[in-house]
C-alpha cells in the first residue's frame with residue numbers, strides 16, 4: 444500500500460499550502476487533509492479511532508487555536524486544542540506506528556535573550572498561547588518517538604487572515620496606520636515553510652528545527668515594506684509601542700529564531716523575508 448500522510452488543520456493558512464507542497468514534493472505518498480469538520484482533536488476517543496482507521500505513516504498536526512489574544516481570554520479552549528489536542532493526535536499516531544510532525548511557535552520564548560533563539564534554549568512563554576503550544580511540544584516529546592517539531596513565526600500566506608492582508612485592508616480605510624515598533628521577528632511565507640517541512644519529512648528529520656525566512660524586522664518595518672512594495676501612496680505607518688497598543692496577550696520583544704541547525708543538517712536556508720514578501724504580493728490579486 445502507498446504510504447499515507449495525514450495533515451490535521453488542512454483548511455488553515457499553513458495547512459492549505461502544506462497539503463499542496465506535500466503533493467508536489469512527495470509524489471509517491473498519498474496526502475490526506477482533515478480539518479475540524481472531519482476530526483475535532485479535542486475529542487480523545489473519536490480522534491484516536493479516526494486516525495487509526497486511516498493507518499497513516501506520518502501525521503502532521505497544524506491544527507491550533509492561533510488567535511493569540513483569544514487564547515489569553517479563553518485559556519481552557521487554548522489548552523484543549525493546542526495541548527490536549529496534540530496529545531490525542533500523538534496517541535492516534537502511536538496506535539498505528541505513525542511518525543508525528545508538530546508545528547510550534549517562537550512565542551514559547553520570552554524574548555529576553557535578544558539574540559536569535561537556538562532549538563535548545565530554555566523556553567519561557569509569556570502568554571497562554573505560548574504555554575499551550577509548549578505543552579503540545581512536551582506531549583509530542585513524551586508520546587512520540589522520532590517526532591519532528593518545527594518552530595516557526597510571523598506567518599502569512601494566501602489562505603489566511605494575516606498581518607499583510609490586515610495592513611492592506613487598513614490602508615484602504617485610513618491614512619495613518621499605528622504599528623508596533625518594539626517587537627522583532629522574521630515574517631515567514633507559508634509557501635517557503637511548506638517546502639522546507641516537506642523536504643524535512645522526505646529526509647526523515649527528527650527533533651526540533653527552527654524554520655523561518657531569513658533576516659528580521661519590527662512589525663513597523665514590515666508594514667512599511669508592505670506599503671512600499673504594494674505601491675500604496677498617501678498612507679503612512681506610525682511607530683508605536685506595545686504598551687500603547689495594549690493587547691490582552693504579552694508578546695516577546697525579540698523572538699528571532701536561529702536557523703543554523705537547519706542549514707548545518709540539511710543545507711537548506713530560506714530566502715530573506717522581504718524577497719518572499721515581494722513574491723507573495725506580486726502573486727496576490
Ligand SMILES: NC(=O)c1ccc[n+]([C@@H]2O[C@H](COP(=O)([O-])OP(=O)(O)OC[C@H]3O[C@@H](n4cnc5c(N)ncnc54)[C@H](OP(=O)(O)O)[C@@H]3O)[C@@H](O)[C@H]2O)c1
Nearest residue numbers: 452454455456457479483484506507509546548595597598
Ligand atoms: N500564524 C502564525 O503566525 C504562526 C506562527 C508560529 C506558529 N504557528 C503554528 O502553525 C500552525 C498553523 O498556523 P495557521 O496560522 O495556519 O493556523 P490557522 O490558519 O488558524 O489554521 C488552524 C486550523 O486548525 C483548525 N482547528 C481549530 N481547532 C481545531 C480542532 N479542535 N480540531 C481540528 N482542527 C481545528 C482551524 O479551524 P477553524 O479555523 O475552523 O478554527 C484551522 O483550519 C499552528 O500550529 C500554529 O500554532 C503559526
